[in-house]
Amino acid sequence: MKKNNIIYADNAATTKLNSDAFEAMIPYLVDNYGNASQPYSFARKPKQALKEARTIIAECINALPEEIFFTSGGTESDNWAIKGTFSQKKEQGGIVTSVIEHHAILRACEFVERLGCKVSYISVDGSGLTTASELEKNISDDTKLVSIMYANNEIGTIQPIKELCETAHKHGALFHTDAVQAVGHVKIDVKELGVDMLSASAHKFNGPKGIGFLYIKKGTPIYSYMNGGSQEFGMRAGTENVAAIVGMAVALKENCLKIQDQTIRLKEMEKILLTVLDEAKIDYKRNGINQIPGNLSLSFWGVDGEALLHRLDLMGIVVSTGAACDSVETRISHVLKAINLESGYSNGTIRISLSSENTIEESADISRAIVKILKQ
Numbered sequence: 001m002k003k004n005n006i007i008y009a010d011n012a013a014t015t016k017l018n019s020d021a022f023e024a025m026i027p028y029l030v031d032n033y034g035n036a037s038q039p040y041s042f043a044r045k046p047k048q049a050l051k052e053a054r055t056i057i058a059e060c061i062n063a064l065p066e067e068i069f070f071t072s073g074g075t076e077s078d079n080w081a082i083k084g085t086f087s088q089k090k091e092q093g094g095i096v097t098s099v100i101e102h103h104a105i106l107r108a109c110e111f112v113e114r115l116g117c118k119v120s121y122i123s124v125d126g127s128g129l130t131t132a133s134e135l136e137k138n139i140s141d142d143t144k145l146v147s148i149m150y151a152n153n154e155i156g157t158i159q160p161i162k163e164l165c166e167t168a169h170k171h172g173a174l175f176h177t178d179a180v181q182a183v184g185h186v187k188i189d190v191k192e193l194g195v196d197m198l199s200a201s202a203h204k205f206n207g208p209k210g211i212g213f214l215y216i217k218k219g220t221p222i223y224s225y226m227n228g229g230s231q232e233f234g235m236r237a238g239t240e241n242v243a244a245i246v247g248m249a250v251a252l253k254e255n256c257l258k259i260q261d262q263t264i265r266l267k268e269m270e271k272i273l274l275t276v277l278d279e280a281k282i283d284y285k286r287n288g289i290n291q292i293p294g295n296l297s298l299s300f301w302g303v304d305g306e307a308l309l310h311r312l313d314l315m316g317i318v319v320s321t322g323a324a325c326d327s328v329e330t331r332i333s334h335v336l337k338a339i340n341l342e343s344g345y346s347n348g349t350i351r352i353s354l355s356s357e358n359t360i361e362e363s364a365d366i367s368r369a370i371v372k373i374l375k376q
């Protein structure tokens with residue numbers, strides 16, 4: 001059933017705000033608006049709220065509360081992890097990342113490269129997967145940081161983070177993962193993974209926009225990136241966005257509690273969506289492997305993906321052609337290039353990303369609409 005006359009299937013770009021998160025935020029916007037850093041009693045409630053939110057978020061990823069640093073979102077967390085590790089000019093040591101990272105990582109790497117840091121890019125296979133042995137080929141004992149995303153934002157492929165992290169540590173390098181597409185969608189245990197840093201963004205897991213966090217394992221040598229006041233244990237300056245932080249904690253906790261059930265539902269929706277396409281004998285490829293639940297990057301042979309997106313839009317169906325930040329550019333994305341998709345398919349790629357807000361019926365409706373458009 002369509003809600004508000006649209007089927008929203010671009011949840012990898014952003015998600016709907018959880019209504020409990022919204023309710024929890026209101027008191028900190030309306031009544032308890034004090035600056036959490038002040039010493040007077042009016043700051044007590046926001047200060048307590050920050051403490052509780054930090055504890056809830058830490059529990060969701062098996063971290064310590066003091067290892068959670070609030071930021072303005074995934075982009076800032078990624079920039080901090082890269083630039084905070086290399087904030088001294090011409091510092092020794094290099095960075096290894098992958099060719100399919102989000103631009104928040106790629107552009108931050110280009111920045112430190114201009115400061116004299118050597119950056120190496122490891123490749124991926126046709127499914128967007130990289131391996132510990134691929135990392136072995138590019139890493140050296142001079143490598144200071146390895147940054148590999150947990151799950152790709154376009155094709156959904158989940159990387160073998162634990163093994164990649166072990167390889168980085170074997171060479172004395174730190175390991176960061178951009179887990180923006182994964183946190184709140186798959187179980188994340190930072191201790192089990194062994195990562196030193198992990199980026200997350202609230203609006204990808206039904207929290208508010210403009211807020212996120214960087215997990216930094218205790219003792220990790222990293223500089224502060226946002227300089228100014230002594231908020232966030234002196235590591236990230238700026239008056240805390242208490243309401244957004246509270247909303248992020250509520251949304252993450254709720255998402256984490258329902259991950260298992262949600263995964264089953266999303267896999268069911270994926271299956272139905274693909275079955276409708278198969279039954280209509282549509283020539284398509286699903287990109288990626290071991291994808292984040294609900295992510296369907298589909299490439300239709302000989303189709304203009306951009307035109308397909310607009311036709312679907314006219315029918316009230318919201319999908320994406322690739323990464324949200326790339327959708328203004330009509331070129332083939334760096335991710336599709338990296339997986340060597342034939343141009344007959346890559347031009348016709350759309351990303352459907354389903355969430356708990358979607359229904360089985362909607363997923364079938366999306367496919368039926370695609371079939372209708374392609375058969376015309």
Ligand code: PLP
Pocket residue numbers: 012013072073074075076078102104149151152153178180181201202210212324325
């Ligand atoms: N990293 C990945 C993998 C993403 O998908 C995104 C957003 O699309 C970001 C980073 C940036 O996150 P934010 O929108 O919170 O800045």
